[in-house]
Amino acid sequence: GFDDVLKFTKNPFIASHSNSRALSNIKRNLTDFQIKAIANRGGIICVNASSIMVADNDEDSNAEYLAKHIDYIVNLAGIDHVGFGFDFCDRFEESGQIYSNSRISFDVIKGHGEANKVLKILSNRGYNSKDIEKIGCENYLRVLDNVINK
Numbered sequence: 001g002f003d004d005v006l007k008f009t010k011n012p013f014i015a016s017h018s019n020s021r022a023l024s025n026i027k028r029n030l031t032d033f034q035i036k037a038i039a040n041r042g043g044i045i046c047v048n049a050s051s052i053m054v055a056d057n058d059e060d061s062n063a064e065y066l067a068k069h070i071d072y073i074v075n076l077a078g079i080d081h082v083g084f085g086f087d088f089c090d091r092f093e094e095s096g097q098i099y100s101n102s103r104i105s106f107d108v109i110k111g112h113g114e115a116n117k118v119l120k121i122l123s124n125r126g127y128n129s130k131d132i133e134k135i136g137c138e139n140y141l142r143v144l145d146n147v148i149n150k
Contacts, residue, residue: 002034011150012042012143017087019045019053019069020076026052032076039077042146044139046085047073052105053087062108067121070135079131083140084115 005013015038021029030038030045038045047069048054051061054069073082086109109117119132127135 002030006037006041010041012044012146013038014043014085014140014143015045016085017046017048017050017053018085019048019066020072023065023069023072024053024055029053035073035077035081039081042143044081044083044143045073045077046083046140049086049108050105051108052103054108058103058106061106063114063117063121066108067118067125070118070122071125079134080139080142083135083137084118086112086115 015030015034017028019029020035021027021031023029035045047066049066051058055061055065070082086107109115115136119136122132122135
């Protein structure tokens with residue numbers, strides 16, 4: 001997987017549904033090394049709203065903790081390397097099996113319409129409007145444009 005992409009391309013790439021493994025220890029989340037490698041290639045990490053990916057327990061699986069993943073990635077890799085990739089999974093009744101985990105997953109925000117909830121949390125944490133635009137769509141569009149038009 002990841003190591004092969006890193007080995008065989010020098011282009012920017014997107015981790016479309018991933019959070020930080022330092023904040024939620026599930027193998028689908030990214031290590032600090034992986035986050036930095038994506039940033040070093042000019043890529044983007046798109047955070048996931050599935051509770052199992054957000055926190056190690058259901059109590060912390062919420063929009064605030066999802067914003068904490070964004071903070072973590074921004075501090076590690078920079079504002080230009082994070083965006084949204086929510087991966088809404090409430091429709092999976094046996095999501096614990098999907099993630100090889102005994103917890104049943106739920107979405108920490110209830111659809112794309114609640115993305116503004118996360119952006120408001122970031123604004124309250126001091127992110128300016130330009131940063132919020134980058135996280136909301138500009139970073140993703142930049143990488144997509146770079147890859148398609150290369």
